[in-house]
Amino acid sequence: MHTLKPGPVLLLYLLTIFSFQTQAQLQNNPGANHGNKFEQLGTLLSDPNVYRTASGAPGHQYWQQRADYVIDVEVDDENQRVIGSETITYTNNSPDPLHYLWLNLDENEHKADAESKKFDESSLSEQMTTRQLRQFIGGNRDLGIHILKVADGSGKPLPYTINYTMMRVELPAALKPGAKFVLQVDWQYNISDRMEENGRGGYEYFAEDGNYLYTITQWYPRMAVYSDFQGWQNKQFTGRGEFAQVFGDFKVNITVPADHIVGATGECRNYANVLTPTQLTRWKQAQQADEPVEVVTLEEARQAMQGRATAKKTWIYEAKNVRDFAFVTSRRLVWDAMRVKQGIEGYTPMAMSYYGPEAYPLYRRYSTKAVAHTLRVYSKHTIPYPYPVAISVEAANGMEYPMICFNYGRADTDGTYSEATKYGMISVIIHEVGHNFFPMIVNSDERQWTWMDEGMNTFCQYLAEQEWDKDYPSRRGPAHKIVDYMKLPKDQLEPIMTNSENIVQFGPNAYAKPATALNILRETVMGRELFDYAFKEYARRWAFKHPTPADFFRTMEDASAVDLDWFWRGWFFGTDPVDISLDDVQYFQPLGNLETLQGDAKEAYEQDINTVARQRNIEAGIPFAVEADTSLQDFYNKWDRFAIDPEQQAAFRQYYESLTPEEKELYDGKYHFYQLKFSNKGGLVMPIILEWTYADGSTEIERIPAYIWRKNENEVTKVFAKTKEVTSVVVDPLRETADIDESNNAWPRRHTPTRFELFKQGNTPVRGASSGPNPMQRSGGG
Numbered sequence: 001m002h003t004l005k006p007g008p009v010l011l012l013y014l015l016t017i018f019s020f021q022t023q024a025q026l027q028n029n030p031g032a033n034h035g036n037k038f039e040q041l042g043t044l045l046s047d048p049n050v051y052r053t054a055s056g057a058p059g060h061q062y063w064q065q066r067a068d069y070v071i072d073v074e075v076d077d078e079n080q081r082v083i084g085s086e087t088i089t090y091t092n093n094s095p096d097p098l099h100y101l102w103l104n105l106d107e108n109e110h111k112a113d114a115e116s117k118k119f120d121e122s123s124l125s126e127q128m129t130t131r132q133l134r135q136f137i138g139g140n141r142d143l144g145i146h147i148l149k150v151a152d153g154s155g156k157p158l159p160y161t162i163n164y165t166m167m168r169v170e171l172p173a174a175l176k177p178g179a180k181f182v183l184q185v186d187w188q189y190n191i192s193d194r195m196e197e198n199g200r201g202g203y204e205y206f207a208e209d210g211n212y213l214y215t216i217t218q219w220y221p222r223m224a225v226y227s228d229f230q231g232w233q234n235k236q237f238t239g240r241g242e243f244a245q246v247f248g249d250f251k252v253n254i255t256v257p258a259d260h261i262v263g264a265t266g267e268c269r270n271y272a273n274v275l276t277p278t279q280l281t282r283w284k285q286a287q288q289a290d291e292p293v294e295v296v297t298l299e300e301a302r303q304a305m306q307g308r309a310t311a312k313k314t315w316i317y318e319a320k321n322v323r324d325f326a327f328v329t330s331r332r333l334v335w336d337a338m339r340v341k342q343g344i345e346g347y348t349p350m351a352m353s354y355y356g357p358e359a360y361p362l363y364r365r366y367s368t369k370a371v372a373h374t375l376r377v378y379s380k381h382t383i384p385y386p387y388p389v390a391i392s393v394e395a396a397n398g399m400e401y402p403m404i405c406f407n408y409g410r411a412d413t414d415g416t417y418s419e420a421t422k423y424g425m426i427s428v429i430i431h432e433v434g435h436n437f438f439p440m441i442v443n444s445d446e447r448q449w450t451w452m453d454e455g456m457n458t459f460c461q462y463l464a465e466q467e468w469d470k471d472y473p474s475r476r477g478p479a480h481k482i483v484d485y486m487k488l489p490k491d492q493l494e495p496i497m498t499n500s501e502n503i504v505q506f507g508p509n510a511y512a513k514p515a516t517a518l519n520i521l522r523e524t525v526m527g528r529e530l531f532d533y534a535f536k537e538y539a540r541r542w543a544f545k546h547p548t549p550a551d552f553f554r555t556m557e558d559a560s561a562v563d564l565d566w567f568w569r570g571w572f573f574g575t576d577p578v579d580i581s582l583d584d585v586q587y588f589q590p591l592g593n594l595e596t597l598q599g600d601a602k603e604a605y606e607q608d609i610n611t612v613a614r615q616r617n618i619e620a621g622i623p624f625a626v627e628a629d630t631s632l633q634d635f636y637n638k639w640d641r642f643a644i645d646p647e648q649q650a651a652f653r654q655y656y657e658s659l660t661p662e663e664k665e666l667y668d669g670k671y672h673f674y675q676l677k678f679s680n681k682g683g684l685v686m687p688i689i690l691e692w693t694y695a696d697g698s699t700e701i702e703r704i705p706a707y708i709w710r711k712n713e714n715e716v717t718k719v720f721a722k723t724k725e726v727t728s729v730v731v732d733p734l735r736e737t738a739d740i741d742e743s744n745n746a747w748p749r750r751h752t753p754t755r756f757e758l759f760k761q762g763n764t765p766v767r768g769a770s771s772g773p774n775p776m777q778r779s780g781g782g
């Protein structure tokens with residue numbers, strides 16, 4: 001762009017130089033300027049094949065196994081014991097003959113000699129709770145599952161081997177492709193104290209009334225997944241990495257004390273036998289109600305809590321096409337229900353909640369409505385909720401199963417509660433109900449990839465929270481909230497694409513970072529329209545199937561025509577943070593007809609000429625004088641960088657007259673040119689978002705795609721033409737990219753307030769009603 005002669009090429013003069021880059025900073029980005037941040041993922045993904053296409057969809061020979069269950073189970077309230085008997089019909093849809101089957105025995109995580117108790121680190125501190133100490137000693141109850149029978153359909157015993165939480169059952173003959181095998185298993189186990197043993201299911205004892213709340217989960221020997229992408233998923237359950245589950249139909253007969261109320265996956269087939277006539281009438285009312293109706297009232301629950309029924313009742317449940325089955329039973333439960341109109345015929349599920357008196361003030365008011373809200377928002381972004389019920393149970397935790405989940409949110413003893421408890425409860429309900437979509441319907445392998453369910457679910461949770469309440473205090477989702485994690489030293493970080501067991505910072509890595517990445521993808525990289533279509537397409541393609549990460553990555557590109565390989569590489573396969581620095585701003589204006597130069601411009605030209613003169617001396621081979629040299633001074637004083645001889649002047653005039661009015665504008669000072677230099681200090685390539693502030697006080701946001709970094713990942717320079725003079729420029733003004741150092745984002749440099757100051761000043765940038773961050777903090781979801 002520079003030339004010393006006016007003429008057909010524009011002459012620009014540099015008005016002012018702003019430079020922040022020091023030599024030290026330059027050395028942080030040594031010569032290697034071209035890595036592989038934009039290379040296609042290639043071998044990082046599994047090869048497409050007949051089961052999974054290169055577009056990310058199920059292939060023409062896609063298959064998955066199926067397991068149908070008929071189960072009789074009794075919860076023994078006297079001894080806190082589960083007694084079960086199941087018949088599994090296993091269908092081998094794979095092209096492979098199978099010589100054995102693997103089943104999960106998850107309850108063995110509680111065994112005294114459980115492997116995880118050995119390989120998890122532990123340490124003592126000066127202050128320990130009795131519960132913490134008991135973990136070193138172990139309880140004296142017999143925990144873990146007792147297998148009483150393993151047999152084929154005719155009752156003939158089958159050999160089996162238990163390896164910790166996995167059981168291998170030998171088949172009498174290879175199970176051929178397309179064939180079914182019927183397996184019978186009887187078992188028992190002592191239910192663990194969930195509040196002491198840290199389990200996902202178990203019991204909670206209420207000393208004040210002597211009653212138990214049972215949340216019965218991972219309670220039956222469950223078929224492991226056999227898949228085209230990893231064969232048997234029989235990685236041990238340690239309590240951390242969750243579950244890989246097979247779809248099938250369930251019929252479950254649940255026997256409990258007659259004064260218990262049961263809530264479970266699926267639909268109850270015999271309410272007429274287990275409810276009072278009044279309760280049955282209320283249930284029928286609830287099916288037509290758009291506000292929660294108490295099927296079992298608080299008064300009835302209080303009444304039941306005072307008795308101890310000796311009689312038993314059996315609740316019969318059926319669930320179709322689910323990957324698991326869980327239930328709650330207790331005499332302490334209030335139950336309310338209402339229908340959820342999704343606007344699609346055949347899709348009007350019941351939203352329901354079960355809770356004890358201590359949760360009544362919160363749950364009666366919010367829980368069932370939060371369930372309904374979750375179904376509506378998630379259905380909009382994925383597929384219409386296909387199951388007949390969705391249940392929220394208050395159990396002082398956060399854990400999900402098909403159609404039923406366990407959440408927290410208890411009022412104080414006087415019946416009041418804080419805003420933090422309220423929002424915490426709503427968030428955990430949205431989150432756990434949301435798991436119906438990821439992974440209960442879009443059935444990813446949780447044992448391997450936590451982010452595929454937790455990350456996608458936390459992302460949708462954020463959308464649902466923002467639709468619940470204006471300025472909802474979402475804990476995860478907005479980009480700036482992941483900054484503290486992204487800032488950590490590299491040895492405390494691992495990629496999102498890390499096995500569930502090996503993640504150090506579980507919440508930030510598997511929940512917050514992928515949720516944030518998806519939010520950034522939606523708001524900043526792809527835009528809502530392209531993102532929403534592709535995300536929905538992923539849910540549609542993989543509903544009731546087993547997707548892998550590659551299927552997700554491919555689908556998002558396949559359905560949007562946006563090359564996102566750089567994004568997956570950076571956010572999912574890498575640990576680099578975002579830190580884009582605005583290092584240098586240079587301001588140029590066209591030098592048109594010299595005669596029009598006036599004012600500031602002239603002054604700047606006078607200052608600049610000294611530099612130019614020196615440069616000209618060097619080029620001319622004229623040495624700098626050690627002593628005064630009058631001839632040189634004479635040369636110097638007479639020399640005029642912009643001196644124009646008459647010939648040039650005539651040429652210019654001729655040229656100028658030949659220009660169109662638009663071209664003349666360039667010479668007439670309409671445009672101000674700014675050359676900005678950026679460096680990528682964090683490593684993670686991202687779009688460059690700029691906010692220009694002009695001399696007249698107006699502002700403008702401009703977005704440069706991440707592709708600007710593709711030829712130089714460390715430094716880029718770009719020129720911007722503006723019709724108004726710029727007074728300041730800020731990178732990432734809306735805090736969309738999770739930039740970990742905002743002190744190098746502004747020209748002129750600004751003092752960056754610390755977070756405390758941000759809170760105090762109340763000037764946290766707000767990016768619009770749909771995602772306004774809020775400084776309010778609260779305790780987290782599950």
Ligand SMILES: [Zn+2]
Pocket residue numbers: 431432435454457782
């Ligand atoms: Zn979760």
